[in-house]
Amino acid sequence: MTLLDCTLRTSGQLIGATPSPQLVADYLAVCARIGIDVIELGPVHDPAGRTGGPLPDLLPDLLPDLLLVAPTQWYGPRFAVLLDAAELPMGDGPAAAAADRIAERIATAPLPVGLVRVAVRYDEVARAAAPLGRLREAGFGVCLLLTEIDLASYPELDRCLAETAALGPLDAVFLVDSLGSLRPERVIELVQSTRAAVPAPVGIHAHDNQGFALHNTVVARSAGATWQDAAVHGIGPGAGVTRTEQLLALLGAAPSDLGPLLELIATHFAPLKRRYGWDAGPRQVMAGLARIPVAAVRGLGVS
Structure with missing residues (x-):
């Protein structure tokens, strides 16, 4: 099993900025102790193109903070970044050239980013x-x-x-519950279909609109998914995602092993939740049930 923690990315999406240096330092110190396999740092963009999305490019804004805690040697989890294929120019040639620029930027970064996750809508796979x-x-x-x-x-x-x-060899193929609409039976169906059709490990990224994020992650694992996304305290826009602390506990982590993570939550993430309030509220639940973006819920008469 591979546990990928996307806290830095999802927290950045929530607050519209890179997390504070102290949060980053404390978070990385905890991740190196609790069994996280991969840390997703955040989004990366084509340096020659538009920035796209709500966040600035990862490398100039976040890496200086990371270097405070990992200045020379890093023996903890692997680092990953996220690339949105929709931000790349259309056409194989321009998209490939953009990918070359992104690869060069990542390769020259002072931290060892070894994994790039490319996000693409299910009906636009060819763009990737x-x-x-x-x-x-x-x-x-x-x-x-x-x-x-x-x-x-x-x-x-x-x-x-x-x-x-x-597409050729892939480290994993992730099923992303973008709308928080997935039900457990559908998760099983999707994981089984993907395993049968694609010669790559399957992963799950579950949103918590209906309160199913942890359950769907566990169900996906039982159906054969071997990569699991989570974020500390479920931090993320809308209802948030699978909680790292809950998933680790379910996977058998001892309370003493979870102590540093729970302290991290009390220090940094509980205050953020009080301020930003990600949760499965009425709008998030309705959006998940209706399989639509949360922003469209007002049109259904739910405030």
Whole structure:
């Protein structure tokens, strides 16, 4: 099993800025002790293109803080970054050139980023082919994140998985519950279909709109998913995601082993939750049930 913690990225999305240096330092110190396999640092963008998204580029803004706690040697989890294929230019040539620029920027970073996760909507997998290929050629491990996967009809899912299988070697393929709409039975179906069609490990990234994030993560694991996303205290926009502390406890971590993580939550993440309030409130629940973005819920008469 591979546990990937995406706290730094999802917290940045929530607050619209990179986390504080002290939070980053304390977080990394805890991650090195509690069994996290991969730390996702945040988004990375084409240096020659538009920045895209709510956050600035990872490398100039976050790495100085990371270097405070890992200045020369790092013996903890691997580092990953996230690339949104929708931000890349259209066409294989321009997309490949953008991926080359991104690969060069990551390779020259002072921290050893070894894994790039490329996010793409389930019906646009072909857009990821060129950048994935160039990143792989540059020596990075590559993962594919299939977003909004719950919206795929059966013919669309078959086409999506066939295109994914044709992408070449992948470290993992993640099923992303972008709308917080996945039900456990659908999770099992998606994991089994992906395992049957794609020669790569399967992962799950679960949102908590309906209160199912942890349950869906465990169900995915029972169906054969071997990569699991989580974030400390579930931090993230909307309802948040699977909680790292709950998942570790379910996987058998002793209370004493979880002590540093719980202290981290009390110091940094509980205050953030009081301020930003990510949770499965009425709008988040309704959005998950209706399989629509939370922003569209006001149109259904729910405030």
